[in-house]
Amino acid sequence: MKEELRQQFGNIDIYLFDQLLKGTYDDCRSVLDAGCGQGRNVAYFLQSGYQVYGVDSSADNIAWVKQLAAPFSDSSPQENFSIGLVENLPFDDEKFDLVISSAVLHFANDDRHFGEMLNSMWRVIRPGGYLFCRLASDIGIGNLVRPIGNGRYLLPDGSERFLVNQEMLLSFTRALGASLHEPIKTTNVQNLRSMTTWCLRK
Known part of the structure; x- marks a missing residue:
């Protein structure tokens, strides 16, 4: 059973898996x-017959x-799979039922870059479609992160990230x-970093 689950779902983000179990993306x-x-x-999604697309800045x-x-x-x-930037997605408006952004937005250089990436993803989602985001936040660790400018912070784990908060x-x-089709949920990883799940419907 464990091996069957691994073959079907791989190393999928557990909070994306949660949405699949709830049937959120059945349509x-x-x-x-x-x-x-x-x-x-x-x-x-590949194994289940979805039309899957991927964009990443890394050729490898x-x-x-x-x-x-x-x-x-x-x-x-x-x-369907191409080298590109999230802030400049090479797709027509309203093309996708679901856009996944897992551990991407917290690499924004600043507020403007964050907005460009977010708006680019939102543009290609059809009305009624979904955006699934997992990103770093300061929720629960606000007193432990150190600002380094342009919306970016030094985290207790030593990484530098663009951080959001609930507001x-x-x-x-x-x-x-x-x-929001789910409440905003955050996992605090031993006060080293916080990862927040942000689930939107258009």
Whole structure:
């Protein structure tokens, strides 16, 4: 059973897995992983016949994802996976039912860059579609992070990240005209970092 689950879902983000178990994305057919890395969050969608797309700035990562997707070329051909930037996605408006952004937005250089990435992803989601985000925040560790400028902070784990807080996420939600289909949820990892799940519907 454990091996079957691993084959079906791979190393999927557990909070994305939670949404799948809840059936949130049952009516979605086209999925973009924006900043897909090596594809840890696309294995299930590929195997389940979704039209899967991926964009990443790393040529090596895209090569890896293309290899992962090769057996599923009928629904997700190789040209669906391309080198590119999240802030400049090479897709038409309102193309996707679901956009996944897992551990990407906290690499923003500053507020402007964050907004560019967010708006680019939002642009390609169809009305009624979903944005799934996991990103670093200062929620629960605000007194432990040190600002280093442009919205970026030094975390107790030694990393540097662009951090959001709940007020910011609610403000972005309103500005996008979006709705939260799940409450904002945060995992505090031994006061070293906090990762927040932000689930929107267009």
